[in-house]
Structures are given as C-alpha cells and as structure tokens.
Amino acid sequence: MKFSYNWLKQLVAFDKTPEELAEDLSLKSVEIEGIEKFGGDFLENVVVGEIKEIEKHPNADKLQVAMVDIGASGSALSQIICGASNIAVGQKVPVARPGARLPADEIKMATIRGVESYGMLCAPDELGFGTEHAGIMILDHSLPIGKKLSEIYTDWILEGAILSNRGDLQNHLGLAREIAAIYNKSLKEENILLPEVEAVPSTSAGRHELSLQVKNQAPEACPLYLAQVIKNVKIAPSPMWLQQRLLACGMKPINNVVDITNFVMLEQGNPLHAFDYSKLAQTNAEIIIRLSTKSEKIKTLDDKEHELPEGLLVIADREKPIAVAGVMGGADSEIGTDTTDIILESANFSSPYIRRSQRALGLRTEASSRFEKGLSPYLAEMSLTRATQLLQEIAGGELVGEKIVAGDWKREQREIAVDFDKIKNYLSIDITEEKFWQILETLGFEKVETIHELSLRIPLWRIDINIWQDIAEEVGRIYGLDKVAEKALVTQTTPNTPKALYFDQTARKSLVSLGLTEVFSYAILGSDWLAKTKMLAHKHYFEITNPLNEYDYVMRSGLWAGLLKYAVENAKKFERFALFDLTKVYLPSEQDNVPSKEEKHLAILVYGEDDNEGLFVAKKYLDSFAEKFGLQFQYENDYFDDKPYKHPGRNAIVNFSSQKIGRLCEIHPNVLREIDIKKRVWMAEINFDALVDDAKNIEEGFAEIPSSVIFQEFSRFEVSKRDIAFVVDASMNTGDLADSIKSMAREIISVELFDEFKSAKLGEGKKSLAYHIVMQSAQRTLTDQEINQIMKLVSDHLVKDFGAQIR
Template sequence: MFVSYKWLKDYVDLNGITAEELAEKITRSGIEVEAVEVLNEGISGVVIGHVLEKEQHPDADKLNKCQVDIGQGEPVQIICGAPNVDKGQKVAVASVGAVLPGNFKIKRAKLRGEESNGMICSLQELGIEGKLVPKEFAEGIFVFPDDVKPGENALDLLNLDDQVLELGLTPNRSDALSMIGVAYEVAALLDREVILPETSYETGSDRASDYVNVTIEAKDANPHYLAAVVRNVKIAPSPLWMQTRLMAAGIRPHNNVVDITNFVLLEYGQPLHAFDYDRFGSKEVVVRMAKQGEKFVTLDEKERVLKEDQLVITNGTEPVALAGVMGGADSEVKNDTVNILLESAYFDGQTVRRASKDHGLRSEASARFEKGVAPERIEAAAQRAIQLMVQYAGGEACEGFAEVKLHSPEPKVISISQEKINSVLGMDISVQDITVILGKLGFEVQAEGAELSVTVPTRRGDITLEEDIIEEVARIYGYDNIPSTLPLFRSNPGRLSDYQANRRKVRAYMEGAGLLQAITYSLTSKEKALQYALKETELTHLSLPMSEERSVLRQSLLPHLLEVLKHNLSRQMNQAAVYETGSVFLTKGRDEQPLEKEHLAGAITGLWEEHSWQGEKKALDFFVIKGILDGLFEKLGATEKVEYKQAKRDGLHPGRTAEIYLNGQLAGITGQLHPTVQKDLDLPETYVFELMLEDLFSAEAEEIRYSVIPRFPSITRDIALVVNKEVPAGEILNVIKETGGKLLSEAAIFDLYEGERMEDGKKSVAFSLIYLDPERTLTDEEVTKTHEKVLEAVSGQFGAVLRG
C-alpha cells in the first residue's frame, strides 16, 4: 500500500511530525514501512510554461521551435521534439540551471543551429513511471489545465513535493488498504482525531429505483448489492490533484468517472465499478453464478470462458462484469458516456479469489475483496463517489439507491479482563488507559470494574480473539514500553555439536578459499530437480505450488548455484565463485516425509586470479577446484579416505569430471560443466562440485602422525611411461605406490605429454619417485631392484613402456 503523506493530512492532523518520524512510529506499531520515497528528490527548477508560438525547426523534421512564457518577462526559445507540443499549451519546463532525475542538468544549447533555453518535459522525464502516465500523454509531453500560471512550481502542481510511505502489509491487515484505514491507525498513534470526508450532494427528482432494479440469486456470494444512478455526466480528464494522487498510489489516470471510482477505492478501501447505463443492456441488475462455458469480454478486450463457481453481474441475460475482479468491455465508460450506473457491493472473498486466480486477473479491487472489505462503508463509499461525480463530472444524482441487503456481518464482541491483558504483557496498564487505547482505534468499550466488553468495528476483521485485543493494546501503548526482564532459571553454557562445529569449519574454509556463500530456494522445477543429483529418487511434489518453477523439492544444490553465477556475470562481473550448504530431499515412500540430507556445493567461473600490476592471470581449470576440495578434506582429516575416479555424468564435461569416493562409497562429484550447458547459460568455462556433508562428517578423522626428519639422503628416479590414452594416470600412481613398498617414500605425477612424435592413441605420463630409508643410506642396487619391480608392475598391468 502506497500512502501519500500530503493526502493523509486530509484525514489526520500531521503538524509537527515529518514523514520519516511517522514511518518510524507506524513501524514500531507493527506495520512495517518498507520505504519513504521523496518524489521530488534531486529535481529542481521545473516551472509552468505557456507555449506562445510553435513553428517547424528549419533544419529538422521532428523538432519544433517554441516561444515559451515561463513567468520571467520575456519569452524564451526552446527546441522541443515532442510530437504533441502545440501553441497555447501549459507545460512543464526545466529552465536553464534546472536539475532532472539522474543529476541531469539543463544548460543553454544549440540544436541544429537553433538556440534552446530549457527543456519542455514529459512526466517520465520528471521521474514518473511510464505505466502511470495518462495514455494521451504517454508518448509526449504532459499538458496542464488552462488555469495554471506561467512561472508556478510545476513540481508542486504535480504533487511531486510529496513523500510516499510504502507499507508492507500482512494479509490480516486489510483495514490498512485504504487512506481512511491508515488514518485510524495514525490517529491512534498520535492521539488525534480522524477527519472523515464530507459526502453531501444535491439530488434530482428522479429516483435510482426508477432506472434500475437489483436481484441477487447468489445470496451467499453477494449478501449486499447497491446500485446508484448519476445522469448527464461529461467525460473529461479528472482534476490534476486527483490524477497526481492516483499516480502516487500506483494507479494510471483515465477519465474523471473512472478516476473517481479508483480514488474512492483508495480512500475508503471499498471497490466500486461504473457502468455506462445506456450500454448496460437493460434496467435489470441480476447477480448470479456463471453458467459453465459462458463467455464474455472483459475491459482488457480478452474473451473469458466462465465456470459455474464464478460470480457475475448480468443485465438479466448476459454477463457484464466478473464480480469483484473486472468489468466487461460492452458496458465500459467511454468518452461519449452520459449516464452512469454505479455499483458498490460486498462480494465473498473466496469466490473473488477463485475467479481472479482462474483468469489470471489481479486488480486493486480483487485484492481488497479477497482480504475483506468493511461492510459499513458500502453506502458511504457510493455517496462519496456520487458527490465527486456531481462536482467534477457535472452529473445529476438520482435520489436513493436500488439496493438488496440480505444480511450484514455483525460487529464482534469480545470480553476480556484487565488482569488477562497485564499478565500476558507483563505490565500494569489501568482500565482507563486500556479503554482510551481501544477507543482511539474506533473500538467501543464498556467497562464493569476490571472486566471489559469490546465491540470491534467490522472493518477490523482480523480481531477475533482475546489475544488480538491484547496485541492492539500493546501496539498502541508501545512495544518499547514493555519492560524487559531476565528469565529466572539456572542455565548451562551451550556449545556447538560436533556436526555444527564441522559445518562452521567448512563454511570458514570455503570463504577463506575465496568463495562467497549463497542461499538458494529448496523448491525448484521438475526439470531442474534431478540435474546433477548424487542419489536420484522420486520427486517430492508440493500439493499447492505457487508456480511450476517452485513445485518440487530439490535433489541437488548445483542448478540454482548456476543461476547465481549467471545472474552475477550478466551484471558485468568477470569472475564469480559461490558455495552453499543446504538440504536436498530424497523420497522414502509415497506417504512418508522425504529424507533431508545436507550437501555442500560450489561453482566457480571466470578467471581464478588476476594481478593487473604484475600482468599475471591464472585461468580456472579442474585442478583449481580439486585443490580447494583437497584442502577441505585435509581440514576435516579425511585425505587418506578420499579417492577421485574419472566419471561421466549428464551435464558435465566427459573428460574433466570425477566422482569422489569416501571409504569406497560415492560421496560427491566435481568437474567442468558440459560446453553445451555453458553455452545455454551464457557462462565461460565453469567448474562445480557437490559433496554429501553428512557422510563426510561421519567419517572418523585420521590421527595426526609425526615422523622423524630423515638423516639419510634420498634417491630420486624420474620415469616417463607411454600408455594408452584411456588409462587413468591415478591408477598407475596407485600401482607404483603399492609396488614400491617401504622404500618408496613419495611418488607424484609431474608431466603429461600428448604432442608430436607420440603414437596415435598414446600419451606419456611422467612420475617422480623418491626412495628413502630413515634408518640408513640406500645402495644403488637396492633402489634399482625396487625400481625394476615398479616398472614390471606397470608394464604388466597397463602395458606401460618407458619413453625413449
């Protein structure tokens, strides 16, 4: 809900309190003010100008040379490219020295050789969203009414000297979806009176019941329907002050009649609808449930196929509106409309919500009906709209209403004691103070001693229990006035469990390695749920998903992390590295809760390191991400229990992917994204990993073992073995270590060659072997004997040949 600070002053005296202070008080009372927008922030020097002359620019077809009176004596020449600029118009002019949004400063300039001393502005150029600008001015400049004077402050006339409070309302606070509803809240907080608008107007001799008759067939869905008739209206733009208030609230102005219904909707929270009486089709208004398959065209020019559980307004034969959601195109108010049939009604919220959801139509009206409107305002809102139509559309109001009122919700009466309120709040608030607080909110209170009987106005449908009354007292009394006390009990100091400590260790390590933590949705789409899953089970579906994109529980963290990378790179970042610790969900059975397992996943893309000064760049490759994982396994004491095995997985590069095994069991994957996936996501070379954290934490950490620094020299032998390309180098290394026995202290791969002079299908892998006995100096014969065993083993198992 957008609340205009200036508009709110019509209903509550706000003298002595700024918009920021008011926002603070409202937030403290339980309704969060998410932002306070200053509409004219960064804008200055914009005045009203009167276009005295307009002629074609001599050297440009789409430019006009205008002489404009801006209230400074002599007219100024301004070059304007707006297609709708014309002689005689009153327009917004940013004079020389003015500042527009984005710190755009207006200076004297020459356009195609002609001097320009300012700029004639559109509303968009003054910071108003294009979707809120009246359609006739959407492609050009805004034209003011003739009664404005050159030199006046255009920002003030456009209500841009206002501040708008954005309220983050919870679903239960539908009473604050109106200016008067917010006024009650603010008046209670400031201890001031609510000033309700006057709704008096003159009526003609005709009665509304002479022009229209109301019949309600769907009694449960529509217990109250009121129809009024206003004759001889003149369709024109609404007053500028009304247009600007609608735009500040996020509604585009249309014409005086439609704008009045929207204005009253925002003022009272009661949706209204104006029909063209002469296009309505009959004198009968019949409210009924739609027939299955029945069709009609809504205001957005789309044909709607109705269902039998949807409520419609008809002319006795055909639907003319989808009740509470949108009117029909056939009875729309147009420029030639003369007579108005005005609807004000109470529609069942669930019925409206069902129709709104089925047709994908979400409107200001449907939002209010869904959450609940105040039944007592149905007539008051209609009277207010009629008053404004008489005043600003020249209408003649017919006397009375054509109305059917089957029943009306009775005010809720709640009994509560002073003792109950104070025991819950831990305070000592007097009966008198409680009565005053509830009275400020418009509640009627009758007190008998310490017992109170509270009558809740029907506009506050969220108040149904004793606890609700207690909350209202606490809100207005002030949460910050509730005394704080320490709990009286003995406590033992807490500590992290081993699992929590390990998780914290993992997060600290990942951030130390240069990865940023991400938090993504547990809900995903059917297509993404099984991508990169380490263990696949049936999907866990939500019964009532908000959308298909969030309809099942995930079985891998990687798909959403890849979306994070794409999001960051699309915003001109050349490198991104993220990780997440989160749950995946594995189905155990049809009627059982899914098994929740915590995983660790990471994704890195772009350059790994770049030092511009040294001119050094390090590209990301498989061994960068493997090094990060090796460091993690070492941190957790699991290095000796982990083994990498070459693998092929959907969505990953077939030659740069490995499965990670812990004690012989699959515990994770790592590798490069498949090139086609990278292309689809518009990512450069990207590497990922995902591990089962619970399995990793459950592995017993290795004991730290110390060894004596050797006193005897070691002997190093380097060998280059030629093997088939398909032979994994890691398997060769494992055989070398096993065969080398106690004398082989270290073995490592230091080179891979697949270039010229190498037979097709072959590769050369170079190993460095270090032989050492910590107790004595080895002889050449001992080393040679062990070394030859190593060569025989790799030759026998892999067909390896020493490279010549």
C-alpha cells in the same frame, strides 16, 4: 500498497519525516518496505510564473508570445512562445526555465520563427502529472511567483506490506487512523466529510427513465451490493490534484469517472466499478450477481478474452457476464468518451470467491488484491457515498433515484468484554487505564459500560477483532511492544526427549569420526534422475501432485538415488571420498493418525577405492559404526537380485538380530557410465530406527562441535589433474613433500600421494613416489600451457631442492 505521505498528512496532522513515519509504522502497524521520492528532481528548474502580457506571434498564426514574471532579479519579464490557447493575462503557470530537463525534453533558449523564447509554459503531462495535454497547467493563484515546483509537488511514497488480516488498511484513511493513534492525534475528518447514512434495502431504482433492477443470487459470495445510477456525466480528464494522487500511488489516470472510482478505493478502501448504462442489455436493465455457468465468455478491460470455468462470481446483465466480480470489469460495458449515464457499483465480495477467480484467470488487480484479504461491507457503504459525491462535483453527474441495496449484510456492531488488568498482565506492559482506553478510542473503538462489565464496541471496518486477545494486540502494538517487560519463565516439565534423537546425534558424530562426510539431501527426487540411475522402478509410495517441474515429484522411499547424485560432481574433483546421509524415507503408514511411516535410514557411499576392495571398505564402515554402539551386523550374499542398478556379483543383505535391515552393494558399472562417474561406487543403506532399542554408548544431552569456521568462497572453474612420479631418498617424509609441492603455485589446490614403492632397481635407500596434483584457478579455466608451466615449476623444485629424479 503505495501510500502517499502528502495524502496521509492531509488526513491527519503529524509532524514526522517520511523516514520517522516509516519506522514507527513498521514497528506498530504496517511494515514499510521502502520509501521513494515522487516528483522528479527536474521540478527544481520549473517555477511559478505570472503572465503579464500576451501578443500574437508576428510570423505564426497559432503561436503567442507571452511575457512572464518568474521573479527574476530586477523584475525583468521572460519572453516565452506558447502554442496553447488557454492562457490569459494574470494566470499563474509553470515555467520551465532554460536548462530544465523535463521527462521528455531538455529546455533550451530558442528562436522560433524569428522570435526568441526563454523557456516553456508547461502542460500537466510535460511535468509528469498525468496525461492531460489540452492546455497549459493553470496554477493556484495564491502561489508566490518564482517558487520552485519541486517545493510544491514533492511527495514521498511509502511501500507498505499489509498484513493478511488487515484489509482495512489498504487505503489512506485506514492508515491515517493508525497514524492518529500512534501519534495521539485526531483525524482531519473535514477533509473527507461523509454523511453517516445507513443503507436501506431496495432492489430497484428509477422507475421510468434509466431504471435498474439488481438481483443478488449469490448472497454468500456477495454480502452487500450497492449500485447507484448516475446520469449526464461529462467524461473528461480528471483534475490535476486527483490525477496526481493516482500517479503517486502507481495508478494510471484514464478519465474522470474511472479515476474517481480508483481515487475512492485508495482513500476509503473499497474497490468500485462503473458500468456504461447504455451498454447493458436494455429495456428494464438488470444487474445480476451470480456464479458463472459453464463456458461463459467475457472480454475483460485488458482486452483479453476469457472462457470462464463454472462457479466464478460474476456480475451479469440479463444476457451475459459484464464483469468478473471484484477482479476486473468487462470491455463491453467500459466507460468511454461517449458515456453519459453510468451505474456505479460498490460491493463487498468475499475473499474465497475472489481468490478462486484470481487463480482461474491468472489475474491479480488492485481491486482483487484488496478483496482477497477480506473487507468489511461497511467500507462499500462509505466508498459509495464518497464516490457519488465526487461524481457529482467533478463529473457533473446527476443521481437517478436512490442507491440500490442488495445483500444480506446488516450493520451490526459487535461488543467484546474487556478486563483491563487481565490484558495489562497478558501484555506484560505497564500502562495506565487512561492511556489504554485512549488508544482504543483513537482507533475507533467505543467504550460501553454496563453495571457488570466494561465492553468495547468494535468499529464497523474492523473484521479482524473477535476476542479479547485481539484487543490486547491493539493496545500493545500502539503503545509500544518495546515496553513489554521480560519475565523469567518458571515453567518446568520433565523433558522426555526420545532416545532416537540422541542416537541420531551420536551417530552423526561417530560417522564423521570414522572418516565419512555428511550430506544434506532432498526428500524430493526427480523421475529423470531415477530413470537414469535405473532406480525408477524402485518402489515409491508418495508423489507430489503439484511439483515444481515435470520431474521432481517422487517422495523418496530410499536414500541411494539422492546420495548417488552428490558423487557425480564430487568425483570430478576428488579422487576418493566417503559420504553418509542419515535422514527419513517415506513409507506407507501403518497407523491411522499419521499419513506416512517416516523411517530414518542411514546410507553410506564409498568412491575411489580399489575395484576389488571397495565393497569391503564399505562393509568395514558399517561394522565400525555398529561396533561403536555395541551392535553387530551379519551379511548374506544376494546374487539373485537382478535390480539393474546393482552389481550382480557384489550385493549383500545386511541383517541385524536376524532381521533384514538393509543392503550393501556395488553400483552397477553401466549405471556409473550412464551418470558419468569414472571410478566405482559402493553403497549401503540400513534402517537406522531398527537399531535404536539395542544401541549402547549413546550420548545423552545435545552438544554441537565448537566451530568458528568462516566460509571461504571456492573457485567454480574447471579443475585440472596431472600426475608426477619421481625417485627420492627413502628417508624423505611424503607429507612434507606434498606440502612443499602445494606451496609452489597458488593454483595447486591439492596434492595426493597415490603410489609409493622401493625396489632393487631404484637403488639402496631410494623410493619412488607418485602424486596426483590438482590445479584450479579462482579466475579462469587454466590453459594447457599454464598447466605445463606449473608442472615444470614443480619438477624443477623437486630436482633442485630434494635431489629428485623425475621418472
């Protein structure tokens, strides 16, 4: 929510810059996420002027020529032509001097119908103050001539993130109270003086003219409904000070009645609504608070038609809904320029109903976002009083009868017993008892002493305070959480960390030492990917009911599909790799108190091996892993498993202690073609949990591998591969040669030996070598020409420096 710094200063006297205030609020009350200056820099060139003379324009009926004192040196007056009729000698008005860049216009000296004009007298809208354009803005007469408007009207807007339990802070009065407590000041209550009158229930008003009945048929959803009939309001633009407050808080001024309801919401915290009395179903007008029935329709103020589902909280007249309670009013009963009589609503709607309406309509408004956090009905009482006062003062309204009160809520101040020493110890803050009570009293708590104990009476607006720990928080945050003194934790237990977790750690480290690289995969799989890999038919037990998209709803019951995904992109860049994933799969539960049986599995993936050896490389990995933990696996061919993603002739069951614990196989070549992997892939998956009891050599105690790696960004441009084969002296070290090739160009990112042989044909003391050279630029995709140049550089280098014969 947006808070105006000037407004807060009007409510409590404190002496801090907007930045200092933001910092203190963030630590103690409301996190301030940003500060923005309100009132543009263009006000620099707009000054207070006093009109000294007015004459008719000699050549234009509708224009006048004003002579204005703007405090220029030598008391020279500025001659300014003006089209508005509301100006008079002696008024103070805003004068935009030539050079001023107003939101809509740059002001220049001009000659209008033969008369020179040195600037412009401004209407409020021309200065960004609302929408009023009817006449020139008339300033307070006490303002000194020549003063810049930027000095008068600049405000700072604090964007506050209100915690979900602090609905009472979504208004300026609430925040001012916090500021008062933080800086130990008192509220300037004279600026918002309100009579403390308790509401007396009565459900009808104005027996004769403009009568109204209120029927609260949903007291659970609406604990308090207040309505006041007001007649003879004069719809007009709001006064500028009020418009400015709304604009500062990001709301658009509309007309005095609507603006007052919004202003009071921003000041007191309860959203209000005004209905046009004449647009309700007439003869014995009624307001009914009820839940919507099936297929009721309403057109809301934003001109959208909604068909309401059953059970939304609505305000209705005798015929139809006239507002979605606490969210948005209906267009049919909207306040318009011809409105004269209104029903002012100030009500408390309970958060679950508001949230239901928000979800159903996809609407979140200033009003609903306040109700959704939960508000005290007390705020509705205060807001009604305040709005009634302003409607009389500003809009000339006259009250018809008493306010109507419908709802079960009763003013009742709760009390909580408070033990100062206990709270002081809990907070671990050294605070005097005097300071303790003082903080609470500034926040509106009242100390109640009885013979036996001390209690606090909770302020009516605080619905979040229920236990003594809540009181502790109040004191702790206002006094300063930086004052919490550290105390050594002496709690000792006998930790019983499960062996499975140590096994997990040791296993990951062992797999890495075997040469496998670990991936972190998603537990949620896409049905599109499963279909593509022909694994969709593979059993899965849990589905997400509200997935992020139409595909990603499958909770994995195995690891293959997820792991295979990571082979696709990596295979485009690397000739050969081996990956592992050690994580949970989700199977039907065998226990009542857990939703799923979460079984840890180990999957490995081998890519880029010789077509006929990969299966055994993968098997070797499994065996080496088992061996590290003193285990042994048995394998059993399974040629009858006709799963379409498995190679029919290269498929084995993995057994441990005569139990089937997993599977090892080649992925069917047709699946690989489907997902665009060029070389073959072998995968294994075993039940890791089944090994825990028998595993030996497990490291007890956790330890990370020391690492000071700083991530280096890598290029995402296309990778190009070329091969080079050549003959050199047999004594040459293949690793040195690779390094030397790599150093030839920055674009060469890897050099890998893939063939090495000697033969009589090559000659005595010679060998043939072949390398894959992988190139990539950090800036762009390499062109063929650039690749050829790099390859030429490499071959020239090999010939010249190593006496190589390129083959």
